[in-house]
Each structure stands twice: as structure tokens, then as C-alpha cells.
Amino acid sequence: MDLDLLAALRTPDGETALATAAKLTDGDPLLAAATLRAAGVPAGLAAAALTQAELRRRAVGKFGPDAAGMYFTRAGLEQATRGPVAARRAARLRAAGVRTMVDVGCGLGADAIAAARTGIRVYGVEADPLTAAMAAANAEATGVADRFTVTTGDATRFDVTQFDVTRFGATRFGGDPVDAVFCDPARRRAGTGRRVFDPAAYSPPWDFLLGLAERVPRTVFKVAPGIDHAVLPAGAEAEWVSVDGDLVEAAVWCGPLADVPRRATVLAGPVAHDLTGPGTGRAPVGPVRRYLYDPDGAVVRSHLVAQFADTVDGTLADPEIAYVYADRAVPTPYARCLEVVDVLPFSLKRLRALLRDRAVGRVEILKRGSALEPERLRRDLRLSGPESASLVLTRVADAPTVLLCHPVR
Ligand SMILES: C[S@@+](CC[C@H](N)C(=O)[O-])C[C@H]1O[C@@H](n2cnc3c(N)ncnc32)[C@H](O)[C@@H]1O
Known part of the structure; x- marks a missing residue:
């Protein structure tokens, strides 16, 4: 998939090809490709439509019914935050008074869309041009394009905390500071797709994340659930989140967003439970009991x-x-x-x-x-x-x- 194919998928012909592909993805992929080709769809567009249809189907688990109109890359879908987790975080940011936010490395936009849905104006910065274009398409598909815009670029090369927020949609840097910054860094090595465990190897890297938190006190960043507590910034809240028993992520809430040192959020269906504390206590030891x-x-x-x-x-x-x-x-x-x-x-x-x-x-x-x-x-x-x-x-x-x-x- 490239930018030209994404543009082609978004034309009326592309949408027809996508709709046909969506009906064919359950069956034999070769037969599905042949059916699209027989309907006059060029080979490249047919392949892209079939891939999108398959990814949309897989994305339902994370995005629910929104997935049917969104655009995905395989890597972007794998890294995207699950809908209920993103929605919960967004609601907490909004409740903390956040009105404008930069999403550094916004990926396909799961977190940004959730924030925009609460009314927050989100400026996404995304290094990968195709992912950025898909994020913009996803903002339109989910009806939040008036609150979520995307700039393509390497966030480490300019001051992402200074967007021109006087005119929404502007991508010029050097305006007023935003209320908050969110960053969900890539934690897979480019090329191999292997997970990285050292925060210094995240993209953007750990030092950059800590620097964001120094400049914009209301900063939140995601980290691997296995992160060493010793590297967490002093005074921040670290939250671990599980969904239906699976540990899915950890997030660090900085500055005034930090409520407690440690939080475990357990999402079970639509219900959320929070256990909080200092994260330093030791339970008493005794015998095996019933x-x-x-x-x-x-x-x-x-x-x-x-x-x-x-x-x-x-x-x-x-x-x-x-x-x-x-x-x-x-x-x-x-x-x-x-x-x-x-x-x-x-x-x-x-x-x-x-x-x-x-x-x-x-x-x-x-x-x-x-x-x-x-x-x-x-x-x-x-x-x-x-x-x-x-x-x-x-x-x-x-x-x-x-x-x-x-x-x-
Ligand atoms: C884990 S994904 C974000 C997923 C997103 N939160 C979501 O739920 O859809 C991280 C993204 O950061 C982007 N990225 C990595 N380094 C970057 C940088 N220096 N500047 C901008 N984007 C970057 C990657 O291309 C990737 O799309």
C-alpha cells in the first residue's frame, strides 16, 4: 500500500472495490482477487481493497463498528490502542480540563480520535506519511476531522508543544503552547517488527518523552507494561491497564495529571475498576490457606x-x-x-x-x-x-x- 493506492481507494471506484472486497474476504483469496479483476478493478487496487477489507475485519475487536470505514496498515493496527482503553484515557484528560492536545506519533489515530470525541482539539504528528494520511482519513471516517488534524513529520525535529492553536487546522509551529501532550511511542524495531524493551530504543526515545513532560506538565505517555519502575519519573502516576484479563498497556501521567503513584485499571466489559496505592507495600506472609x-x-x-x-x-x-x-x-x-x-x-x-x-x-x-x-x-x-x-x-x-x-x- 502506498499514498497513491490510498487515494485510489478513497475515490468512488475505490469505495465500490472496497465494498465488494468486504463481501469476499471470508472465502478463497485467489477467487476474491479474480472476482474483483473480472469486475474491471485494476490489479493493484484489487489487492489493496482486499487487504483493507481483511484489516477492517480484524480491527473490529479494537475499534468496534468504526472499523468498517477506517483505513489500516498491518503494523498500525497492531500498535493501535483498543477503543475502550483510548476512550477511558480521553475522558480522564477531558475531565482534567484539557482542551487542546498534541498526539506525538499519532499512528492511525485511535487515541487522537477518542480524545477528539470528548471535544479535545487534537494535533497529531506522525513520521510515516502513509500512516499520517490514513489517520487523516480515519478522522473523516469517524466524523472528527473538525477536531483532529495530522501533520507529517519527525516530532523530534521541531517543538511539537507549540502549535498555532489560534486557528484550528493550522499546522504551523510557533503558536501558543497546548494544554497537554500525549505520546504512544513505537516500541517495535523498524524493519524487523521485533519488540524493544529498552525505553531508550522507543521511537521517539525516552529522553524525548521526559523532555516533553518538562515543557508541558500535563503529559501522558504510554510505555511497555514490563517497564522497570526505577526509570519512571518521580512524582508521576504509572497506570497499568488490563482488558478482560489481558494486560494491554501502561501509561505514565505527569504533572497535575498524576493522582496517585500507582494505579491498576481493570476493564471488564463496559465496567472499569481501579486499585490505587504507593506501589511499595509488602503483603504479610503466612501459610497456604483455603x-x-x-x-x-x-x-x-x-x-x-x-x-x-x-x-x-x-x-x-x-x-x-x-x-x-x-x-x-x-x-x-x-x-x-x-x-x-x-x-x-x-x-x-x-x-x-x-x-x-x-x-x-x-x-x-x-x-x-x-x-x-x-x-x-x-x-x-x-x-x-x-x-x-x-x-x-x-x-x-x-x-x-x-x-x-x-x-x-
Ligand atoms: C504505537 S504507534 C501510535 C499508535 C496510536 N497511539 C494509536 O493508538 O493508533 C507509534 C507511532 O509513532 C510514530 N513515530 C515514531 N517515531 C516518531 C517520531 N519521531 N515522530 C513522529 N512520529 C513517530 C510511528 O510511525 C507510529 O505510527
């Missing part, structure tokens, strides 16, 4: 396990392992709860005998603090029987231990 709580990834990564343990009167069985044990099963959005039926020091022979005894033929395997490979263990257990169970591989007082459990519904 119920085991497996905290959500957002709780673990935000170092809020002690806060969570407090909500269920829980303790850890090993100070380094984030399983929380308690006497009661309490409904909580922050963890899965399992009832512990058996506790045994890890021994393959003993575990196999126990599972045979209990007629367990199916297991899910959870682990923290164990080097065992779950799939290999599953094979080695040679399971058979009608029952199912959860096996938790962990350490208790530093000893390799296996817990036989049942999920609490």
Missing part, C-alpha cells in the same frame, strides 16, 4: 499486590510470589479465585498418582515462581479420567510446591 487469589496482571505489574491482599484479608505464602491466600472467597475484579484442595511438595510421581486417584483427565496449569514447562508437565502427567482441576505450580517458603485447586465461580 483460597488462592491469582491477581490480574495490572495489579501485579503496578506492585499493588499488598493493596489487593488487604481487600481480601490475604497473605502471601512466599514474599516474592504474587499468589494471595485467604480464608474466604470474596468476589473481586482484581483476581481469579481458586479453592485449594491439596498441597504437595512438587514430585511428578506423587502428582501423577494424586491425579489418577482423583480421575482428573483435564488440567489448566498456572505458575508463578516455577521453572517447569506447563505443556511438558501436562504430557508427562499422562492424564485420564472425567474430572478437571487447576494445578498451580509455585513455591511455598522457597520449596517447589504444587496446589491442586478448583476455580471458584
Whole structure:
């Protein structure tokens, strides 16, 4: 896909090709291409329409019904923020009084569109010309082109915090400072697409992000969920977000946008739950108890396990392992709860005998603090029987231990 093909897709002929392609993407791709070609669609446009149709279908999970009219690159879709996460962040920015915002490296525009929908005027800067053109097309497709404009360029080469905000749509730099800056840096190496873990290798890089926060106090940037807490700027709030149990991102809220040192946001369907705290506490340690709580990834990564343990009167069985044990099963959005039926020091022979005894033929395997490979263990257990169970591989007082459990519904 290139800029010419994107322009061609946006003509009436291109839109007809896209509409036809959308009906064909379920079937054989060669047959779909042949059908478009037989309808007189040039080969390049046919291929681009089929790719867009496939990406639009895949994008529904992140963008919902908007996906049907938007434009995507494969890399841009992979990196785009999920709709509910972007909408929640945008609502928080708006509630904090943000009226104008620069989105540095706006990608295909997921975050910018969500912000524009709350009424924030967004100036996107995007280094990749095709991605920038798609972001502009996506602003039109989602009906926010009057509040979200895109400039193509390398954000590190000019002062992105100084847009000409006196006239909306202007891309001249050197005007009034904007209220806020958002940056979701690329965290994949150009060319290979491999993830980068060192913030210095983000694009734009870490130093640039910290510099933004110095110039515009209301700065928010996204980081990898595995970020080392030690590199987070002092006084900022770091928030980890999970959606339906999957840890999807972390964001750093700077200046007056910071409410608390650490926040775990757990989105379950349309409902959001927030656990907050200093991220430094340690949960008390005790024995294995009747119920085991497996905290959500957002709780673990935000170092809020002690806060969570407090909500269920829980303790850890090993100070380094984030399983929380308690006497009661309490409904909580922050963890899965399992009832512990058996506790045994890890021994393959003993575990196999126990599972045979209990007629367990199916297991899910959870682990923290164990080097065992779950799939290999599953094979080695040679399971058979009608029952199912959860096996938790962990350490208790530093000893390799296996817990036989049942999920609490
Ligand atoms: C993770 S994506 C942004 C995704 C976006 N937040 C969304 O949800 O759709 C990062 C984007 O930053 C762009 N980028 C990287 N370095 C840049 C730079 N120095 N200036 C402008 N854009 C840059 C990349 O081309 C990429 O599209």
C-alpha cells in the first residue's frame, strides 16, 4: 500500500472495490482477487481493497463498528490502542480540563480520535506519511476531522508543544503552547517488527518523552507494561491497564495529571475498576490457606499486590510470589479465585498418582515462581479420567510446591 493506492481507494471506484472486497474476504483469496479483476478493478487496487477489507475485519475487536470505514496498515493496527482503553484515557484528560492536545506519533489515530470525541482539539504528528494520511482519513471516517488534524513529520525535529492553536487546522509551529501532550511511542524495531524493551530504543526515545513532560506538565505517555519502575519519573502516576484479563498497556501521567503513584485499571466489559496505592507495600506472609487469589496482571505489574491482599484479608505464602491466600472467597475484579484442595511438595510421581486417584483427565496449569514447562508437565502427567482441576505450580517458603485447586465461580 502506498499514498497513491490510498487515494485510489478513497475515490468512488475505490469505495465500490472496497465494498465488494468486504463481501469476499471470508472465502478463497485467489477467487476474491479474480472476482474483483473480472469486475474491471485494476490489479493493484484489487489487492489493496482486499487487504483493507481483511484489516477492517480484524480491527473490529479494537475499534468496534468504526472499523468498517477506517483505513489500516498491518503494523498500525497492531500498535493501535483498543477503543475502550483510548476512550477511558480521553475522558480522564477531558475531565482534567484539557482542551487542546498534541498526539506525538499519532499512528492511525485511535487515541487522537477518542480524545477528539470528548471535544479535545487534537494535533497529531506522525513520521510515516502513509500512516499520517490514513489517520487523516480515519478522522473523516469517524466524523472528527473538525477536531483532529495530522501533520507529517519527525516530532523530534521541531517543538511539537507549540502549535498555532489560534486557528484550528493550522499546522504551523510557533503558536501558543497546548494544554497537554500525549505520546504512544513505537516500541517495535523498524524493519524487523521485533519488540524493544529498552525505553531508550522507543521511537521517539525516552529522553524525548521526559523532555516533553518538562515543557508541558500535563503529559501522558504510554510505555511497555514490563517497564522497570526505577526509570519512571518521580512524582508521576504509572497506570497499568488490563482488558478482560489481558494486560494491554501502561501509561505514565505527569504533572497535575498524576493522582496517585500507582494505579491498576481493570476493564471488564463496559465496567472499569481501579486499585490505587504507593506501589511499595509488602503483603504479610503466612501459610497456604483455603483460597488462592491469582491477581490480574495490572495489579501485579503496578506492585499493588499488598493493596489487593488487604481487600481480601490475604497473605502471601512466599514474599516474592504474587499468589494471595485467604480464608474466604470474596468476589473481586482484581483476581481469579481458586479453592485449594491439596498441597504437595512438587514430585511428578506423587502428582501423577494424586491425579489418577482423583480421575482428573483435564488440567489448566498456572505458575508463578516455577521453572517447569506447563505443556511438558501436562504430557508427562499422562492424564485420564472425567474430572478437571487447576494445578498451580509455585513455591511455598522457597520449596517447589504444587496446589491442586478448583476455580471458584
Ligand atoms: C504505537 S504507534 C501510535 C499508535 C496510536 N497511539 C494509536 O493508538 O493508533 C507509534 C507511532 O509513532 C510514530 N513515530 C515514531 N517515531 C516518531 C517520531 N519521531 N515522530 C513522529 N512520529 C513517530 C510511528 O510511525 C507510529 O505510527
